[in-house]
Amino acid sequence: xxxxxxxxxxxxxxxxxxxxxxxxxxxxxxxxxxxxxxxxxxxxxxxxxxxxxxxxxxxxxxxxxxxxxxxxxxxxxxxxxxxxxxxxxxxxxxxxxxxxxxxxxxxxxxxxxxxxxxxxxxxxxxxxxxxxxxxxxxxxxxxxxxxxxxxxxxxxxxxxxxxxxxxxxxxxxxxxxxxxxxxxxxxxxxxxxxxxxxxxxxxxxxxxxxxxxxxxxxxxxxxxxxxxxxxxxxxxxxxxxxxxxxxxxxxxxxxxxxxx
Amino acid sequence: xxxxxxxxxxxxxxxxxxxxxxxxxxxxxxxxxxxxxxxxxxxxxxxxxxxxxxxxxxxxxxxxxxxxxxxxxxxxxxxxxxxxxxxxxxxxxxxxxxxxxxxxxxxxxxxxxxxxxxxxxxxxxxxxxxxxxxxxxxxxxxxxxxxxxxxxxxxxxxxxxxxxxxxxxxxxxxxxxxxxxxxxxxxxxxxxxxxxxxxxxxxxxxxxxxxxxxxxxxxxxxxxxxxxxxxxxxxxxxxxxxxxxxxxxxxxxxxxxxxxxxxxxxxxxxxxxxxxxxxxxxxxxxxxxxxxxxxxxxxxxxxxxxxxxxxxxxxxxxxxxxxxxxxxxxxxxxxxxxxxxxxxxxxxxxxxxxxxxxxxxxxxxxxxxxxxx
Ligand SMILES: Nc1ncnc2c1ncn2[C@@H]1O[C@H](COP(=O)(O)OP(=O)(O)OP(=O)(O)O)[C@@H](O)[C@H]1O
Ligand SMILES: [Mg+2]
Numbered sequence: 001x002x003x004x005x006x007x008x009x010x011x012x013x014x015x016x017x018x019x020x021x022x023x024x025x026x027x028x029x030x031x032x033x034x035x036x037x038x039x040x041x042x043x044x045x046x047x048x049x050x051x052x053x054x055x056x057x058x059x060x061x062x063x064x065x066x067x068x069x070x071x072x073x074x075x076x077x078x079x080x081x082x083x084x085x086x087x088x089x090x091x092x093x094x095x096x097x098x099x100x101x102x103x104x105x106x107x108x109x110x111x112x113x114x115x116x117x118x119x120x121x122x123x124x125x126x127x128x129x130x131x132x133x134x135x136x137x138x139x140x141x142x143x144x145x146x147x148x149x150x151x152x153x154x155x156x157x158x159x160x161x162x163x164x165x166x167x168x169x170x171x172x173x174x175x176x177x178x179x180x181x182x183x184x185x186x187x188x189x190x191x192x193x194x195x196x197x198x199x200x201x202x203x204x205x206x207x208x209x210x211x212x213x214x215x216x217x218x219x220x221x222x223x224x225x226x227x228x229x230x231x232x233x234x235x236x237x238x239x240x241x242x243x244x245x246x247x248x249x250x251x252x253x254x255x256x257x258x259x260x
Numbered sequence: 261x262x263x264x265x266x267x268x269x270x271x272x273x274x275x276x277x278x279x280x281x282x283x284x285x286x287x288x289x290x291x292x293x294x295x296x297x298x299x300x301x302x303x304x305x306x307x308x309x310x311x312x313x314x315x316x317x318x319x320x321x322x323x324x325x326x327x328x329x330x331x332x333x334x335x336x337x338x339x340x341x342x343x344x345x346x347x348x349x350x351x352x353x354x355x356x357x358x359x360x361x362x363x364x365x366x367x368x369x370x371x372x373x374x375x376x377x378x379x380x381x382x383x384x385x386x387x388x389x390x391x392x393x394x395x396x397x398x399x400x401x402x403x404x405x406x407x408x409x410x411x412x413x414x415x416x417x418x419x420x421x422x423x424x425x426x427x428x429x430x431x432x433x434x435x436x437x438x439x440x441x442x443x444x445x446x447x448x449x450x451x452x453x454x455x456x457x458x459x460x461x462x463x464x465x466x467x468x469x470x471x472x473x474x475x476x477x478x479x480x481x482x483x484x485x486x487x488x489x490x491x492x493x494x495x496x497x498x499x500x501x502x503x504x505x506x507x508x509x510x511x512x513x514x515x516x517x518x519x520x521x522x523x524x525x526x527x528x529x530x531x532x533x534x535x536x537x538x539x540x541x542x543x544x545x546x547x548x549x550x551x552x553x554x555x556x557x558x559x560x561x562x563x564x565x566x567x568x569x570x571x572x573x574x575x576x577x578x579x580x581x582x583x584x585x586x587x588x589x590x591x592x593x594x595x596x597x598x599x600x601x602x603x604x605x606x607x608x609x610x611x612x613x614x615x616x617x618x619x620x621x622x623x624x625x626x627x628x629x630x631x632x633x
Contacts, residue, residue, distance in 0.1 A: 061511055066410060094513030104504035106523050107631050116522070117512035166508070173512050 012037035012078065012177060012207040013058060019072035020053055022065065027053055029231045030073065035224070040199060040208045042218040042239065045228035046254070051211045052101075054228070055179050058082075058209070059096040060089060077177070094121065097175035101182040103163040105154035110137075110146050113154045113165060117173035136172040140164040140198055160191025167198065171206075178202065180210040184217065196221045215255060219243045227251050301610075308607025311600050324604055327374030329558065329579070334597050335365040344597060346372030369592050370558060370584070371601040375608060377559055381578030382612065384475055384563060385554060386544040389482035390536055393543075396483070397490030398532060404491070405498040406520055418495075425488035430548040436481025437552040442470040444477070475563060476574040478554020485549050486539035490532075497531025498524060530628045537620035541613050547582040555583040557591065581609045 013035040020028040028050045035041045043051040056062045057075060060082060075082050082092060094117070105113050114133040115123075123129055133150070137143040142164050146157070154165055163183055170178060180199075184192040192214075199208055199221055212218050218225050219239060226236040227250075235242060235251045246252045314321050330346035337343060338361050345353055354362060408414045443456055451458035451467035458467040471477045501524050509519040547555075556577045563573045588602045 059511060061507060064507070064510070090513045090515055092513075093511055098507075098511040100504065100507065100511075102504060104502070104508045106505055106508065107527060116509070117514075120509075120512060120514045120518055120522070169508075169512070 011035060013209070014076040015054075015073070016076070017073035018054070018057070018070065018075060020050070020057060020062075021069060021071050022053075023067040026071065027231050028057075031228075031231075031233045032073075033226060033233060033236055035207065035209060037207045038203060038205075039223040040203050040210060040221055041224040041226065042222035043209065043211045043226050043228060044213070044215060044218050044254075045234075047213075049228040050231045051228055052181050055098075055181055055209060055211050058177070058179055059093050059098050061093070061098065063089075094173050095175055096177045096179065097170035097173055099163070099166050099170055099178065099180045099183050101185055103159065103166050103186075105157075105162050105165050105169070107153065107155060109151045110154050110157070110165065111150040114169050114172050117169060121173070132172055136168040137165075139171055139202070140168040141194070142168060158191070160187050160194060163187060163191070163195060164198065167195070171202075175206065177207045177209070180208065182211050182213060185213060192217070215243075227254060229254075304603070304606050304610055307599065307603035308610070311604030312607050312611070321604075324374045325379065325608070326376050328376055328560065328562070329370050329378070329584070330373035331370070332368040332372035332597060332601075333365060334368065336363040337361055338363070344372075348373075366597070368595070368598050368601075370587060371592070371598045375581070375584060375601070375605055377562060377579035378581040378584040378605065379608065379612070380562055381475075381555070382544055382581040382609075384573075384578060385479050385482060385550065385580055386540060386616070388475065388479035389486065389543045390540050392479060392483035393486045393490045393539060394532075394536060397487050398494050401491050401494035401498060401532075402520060402525070405495045406516065406524070418492075421488050421491050423488075425492070428548075429485055429546050432481055432485040433549040433552050436477060436484065436549060440471055440477035440480045441473055441553050443468055444471050444480075446471060471575065473553055473556075473577050474575045475554055475578050478550040478578070478580075481549045481553045482543045482546065485546065486543050489539050489542075490535055493535030493538075494528070494532045497528040497535070500531060501527045527631060530624050530631075533620060533624040533627060537617050537624070540616050540620060544613060544616060545582055545609075547580075547586050550580055550583060554578055555580045557583070557587045581605060581612070585609065 011034040013033075015031055015033040015035075018028055018031045019026060031054065043055065045051055053062065057070065058077070062068050070083060077092070077096065080087070106116060108116070111133055114136050115129050118129055118132055123132070134143060134147075137146060142161060145161065149156070154162060157165060167178075167180075167183070184195050187195065196217065199210065202208060203223075210218075210222065222239045224237065225239045225242050227234045227242075227248075229250060234254075235246060235248045237247070242251065243255060246255060311324060312321055313319055327346075330348060332344060332346060333350040334342065334344050335350075337357070343353070404414065404418065442454075445466055445468045447461075447464050448467050448469075449464050451465050452469045455467040455469035458465045458469075471480075505523045505527065506519055509523045510516070514522070554577060556579060559577065559579050563576055563578050567573055567576060585602070585605050588598065588605060592598060594602075
């Protein structure tokens, strides 16, 4: 429980009455949600309720899936509707970074992994690259572990280190918003703790949205929590308030483990 | 545990016997295959190796590898000693000893000298065709697996490509003859009479009169033949690259093409190269596709001799090892004097395939080592 009072935050992401379908199957049925800037917002809910789907709408990575489409409502990021036809998808994805459930570093060196996004966006200056790689690795507290083996394979790191490397890779591309889809679900408790600490630090500079199955994690490190069930938003609000005094019966049931 | 004595087997061990039978059967089949392979290779090596290797340094019959093909003259001299000389040396011998000194002369076409021409021709044809097939094939595979909307139509296209792999090579030969030899477009100032269509471009003409029987036409035909294998295998290799790499790259703001170039294609490369090893061997070994499109039985010059420009290499005909072997086997009467050329050629061909494959495997392993899995 990070913040106890409701803060008058500027919304970074505004989701309005969003509907989303895979082919003919609608999996999000009219969700409205406004996510404040520089806070951590957690999406929780039972498996299959559409958390990942909603998250993947925010950087439009769902565009990749044939037949998947937003069928109603809108998503605005910084006031811009991200479904506009003249949207620069590459810039959107750079500004809205994403970290995946299964850590997925490229089979390249640690250095090249971090530099990937920078190089793609045209950074060729050796020194600038070095600096940014170092900075990103320092942010995720990986620098001291890997500074002597930057040129070795990223696959040689432990799971927790690889996940932090993926976060560093995302940070290196200079996003404003970071989306994380169950980033700790395959990590041991200690690595999880490290990632959580990292998120709390990042919160000052980034807007963070995290999907998690771990209620303790949501309560530990999020400011806002949104509970979903079968494609609908059940309750959304301040984390501490939601965990201590949920407004909805279903929220209470879910938190106490009665369903889900 | 209740009834622990169940752990002890009693009576006939049925499962063990069945297991033994299966193992023996599978092993027997494997050894049968090995036996056939040994017989084929054994014969080729038994008869071919003596032509290729020599007792003295450099232990390899360099003449056979580097000399051009000639007619072999077999004759007795005045003392009744039998000589075997390629045409050029025979004429020298005749001019120094006189025509009267030659008795019982026999000639065997294509059997004298070496096989430099066929070796060079096959290397050129193979490399050129694999390069062409990789260029077109990998492009198509990228489109099919990364860009095309997966639907029924693409399914049909895939099936058609797959079936193309089963078309007999002679059909490719005929196709290549009709298309590349007779109808492909060239730029020329004076279109031939048989040109199907000549489009004036002002400074020159684009004439559909074909490339004639030539290295480029043969390589293009071979490329068509191996294309299906390359496309199919490349697509499989691309598909085997984890989706996570693509998503990670796209999520960092890369375009699709950047994603393919930097985090899909490099990781599919070992697989693509493996498929091209097989295609390489097939392209090198086929006779039918080049019979009408590129190959000649006899040629006095190597491909780059007597041509004005590099383009001349492409438009000239070439000799090729498989076609040479075919000629030696079917077009001339077999005798003890033809065996040297016949088995020697087969052995050299075998060696060449081996070298090609080894080179590709080395290349693949190097590419793989560069990736940090
Ligand atoms: N690519 C897809 N094609 C079709 N249906 C899909 C696809 N991905 C997800 N779905 C369906 O959409 C619904 C929501 O899935 P989603 O992955 O968003 O759930 P989730 O809340 O993230 O679940 P989990 O907690 O298990 O990750 C599920 O019913 C799922 O079966
Ligand atoms: Mg999910």
